[in-house]
Amino acid sequence: MFSYKVNDEISIELLQQHDKEELYQLIDSNREYLRKWLLWVDKRKSPDDFTSIIPIWLHNYAENNGFDVGVKYNGKLVGMIGLHYIDWKNRATSIGYFLSEDAQGKGIITKCIEALLPYLFIKLKLNRVEIQVAAGNEKSRAIPARLGFTNECVKRDGQWLYDHYEDLITYSLLASEWEK
Numbered sequence: 001m002f003s004y005k006v007n008d009e010i011s012i013e014l015l016q017q018h019d020k021e022e023l024y025q026l027i028d029s030n031r032e033y034l035r036k037w038l039l040w041v042d043k044r045k046s047p048d049d050f051t052s053i054i055p056i057w058l059h060n061y062a063e064n065n066g067f068d069v070g071v072k073y074n075g076k077l078v079g080m081i082g083l084h085y086i087d088w089k090n091r092a093t094s095i096g097y098f099l100s101e102d103a104q105g106k107g108i109i110t111k112c113i114e115a116l117l118p119y120l121f122i123k124l125k126l127n128r129v130e131i132q133v134a135a136g137n138e139k140s141r142a143i144p145a146r147l148g149f150t151n152e153c154v155k156r157d158g159q160w161l162y163d164h165y166e167d168l169i170t171y172s173l174l175a176s177e178w179e180k
Helices: 017-029 031-035 039-043 053-062 108-123 138-146 175-179
Strands: 003-005 010-014 067-073 076-083 092-099 128-134 150-161 164-174
Touching: 010 053, 010 108, 017 031, 017 053, 017 076, 031 039, 039 150, 053 067, 067 108, 076 108, 092 108, 108 128, 108 138, 108 175, 128 138, 128 150, 138 164, 164 175
Parallel strands: 092 128
Antiparallel strands: 003 010, 010 067, 067 076, 076 092, 128 164, 150 164
């Protein structure tokens, strides 16, 4: 099982079936907050909704095709980071994340991504990592900017979010930039 200790307070871990209650409670208690930026939130209506999703996450990890991991802060699940599909031909991937509202402002996601970059660039030998965020999500946009990602472009009306389109901003970091 994949588990990585980022620091004394933060760890990232593959989620198992026994985590589905805690994951559902995390999402449910932050539903209104997360709903502003994430379309899938309303689709998660019970812990059972994760019964079929968690095996997919585990399979993706086992097949070396990305992962979805829980982010724990002092042992409590506070969010997730996903390493989406890995494009092995182009040695590229993208990262997605969410964090509970009460865990914000502690640098948790920034520290997690910073800890993952050596894994992505050295161990997996990827060349490019992307992070795509909604233009209006200032807190989320600050993370790739803080980590030295380049703001590449705005995908106008790139995402339909419930009742409106949202521009998406693509940030990227190349292995050669990270090495510096």
